[in-house]
Amino acid sequence: PDEDSADAEPQLGDEEWTVPVSIGTPPQGFKLDLDTGSSDLWVFSTLLSKEEVNGQSLYDPNKSTTAAKMTGYTWDCHYGDGSFSSGYIYQDTVTIGGVTVAKQPVEVAKTVAPQFTQDTALDGLVGLGFWTINTAEPKKQKTFFENAAPNLEKGLFTADLKHEAPGSYNFGWIDENAHASNITYADVDSSDGYWMWTSPGYAVGDAKGINKTAIRGITDTGTTLLLLPDDVVDTYYGQVDGATWAEEWSGYVFDCNTTVPDFSFAVDNGTAKVTVPGEYLNYAENGDGTCYGGIQSDYGVGFSIFGDIAIKSAFVVFDQQNLKLGWASK
Numbered sequence: 001p002d003e004d005s006a007d008a009e010p011q012l013g014d015e016e017w018t019v020p021v022s023i024g025t026p027p028q029g030f031k032l033d034l035d036t037g038s039s040d041l042w043v044f045s046t047l048l049s050k051e052e053v054n055g056q057s058l059y060d061p062n063k064s065t066t067a068a069k070m071t072g073y074t075w076d077c078h079y080g081d082g083s084f085s086s087g088y089i090y091q092d093t094v095t096i097g098g099v100t101v102a103k104q105p106v107e108v109a110k111t112v113a114p115q116f117t118q119d120t121a122l123d124g125l126v127g128l129g130f131w132t133i134n135t136a137e138p139k140k141q142k143t144f145f146e147n148a149a150p151n152l153e154k155g156l157f158t159a160d161l162k163h164e165a166p167g168s169y170n171f172g173w174i175d176e177n178a179h180a181s182n183i184t185y186a187d188v189d190s191s192d193g194y195w196m197w198t199s200p201g202y203a204v205g206d207a208k209g210i211n212k213t214a215i216r217g218i219t220d221t222g223t224t225l226l227l228l229p230d231d232v233v234d235t236y237y238g239q240v241d242g243a244t245w246a247e248e249w250s251g252y253v254f255d256c257n258t259t260v261p262d263f264s265f266a267v268d269n270g271t272a273k274v275t276v277p278g279e280y281l282n283y284a285e286n287g288d289g290t291c292y293g294g295i296q297s298d299y300g301v302g303f304s305i306f307g308d309i310a311i312k313s314a315f316v317v318f319d320q321q322n323l324k325l326g327w328a329s330k
């Protein structure tokens, strides 16, 4: 198999994972967040005002012999967490994990939100969703993976993120040594441009059966937490001693010494399931003796989000060729 693999470094306490990406000739190096929940490849650039830059690496198309401006093209991203970025577009050579795409649309940032300026660990994003939600105007552009797939052995990529440890993304092949169980596949509905699927149910702690309730959501490497329907969230925290919804933290919190139960979600007809260890669900200290839960409500989003908390609990196959999402334990 093509040894096309990119190491994914966990940043900011498993808030996000970045991978090394080269853009241009000679190659300019960046740390970009591979985000299956969006479809724009954008990077901090020399077009930004110095007030918007805080140590990030800046792509300079004028220093790349293979850069070609896409005249008249713009892009404008707005993310679920309220952050945003926008600018102009160049085509250039992009290499991630040994996979090179020539003439990849590279969206250069002219404006970035304060959240990005403050995030010194990240120089931009690589959207790995579907081109239908790319924001380029006047014509949407394909993602890095969509452009790379025809030259890969298999039209899929895998995510193997790890808790507080480097993980990896592989392009075009499945590392059979990276997963312990068989891979169970669910159908993907890409009509909204996301890796959208439906889990048939869930279990809290070591409960044997599952609560049969459909959980329709996207698998999103760019979202940190596991955002679920209110009834599931309430059932889960009903089994966490002293857990309460705290206005000041806009979410469920509990005493940091609380033992937090595992959370499992079923795949396919419920035969297979992914178990998120309780340890991952005690996500962060609030600083006042309470801790913030890794499971929170998906209220207002319109679907659930299986973010990094869920993804790092499994070996995940994003099969674009067959529109399938594979989950395996590891």
Ligand SMILES: Cc1cc(CN)n(C)n1
Residues within 6 Å of the ligand: 035, 036, 037, 038, 079, 080, 081, 083, 220, 222, 223
């Ligand atoms: C920057 C960014 C990316 C995502 C998930 N797709 N969010 C919520 N924020």
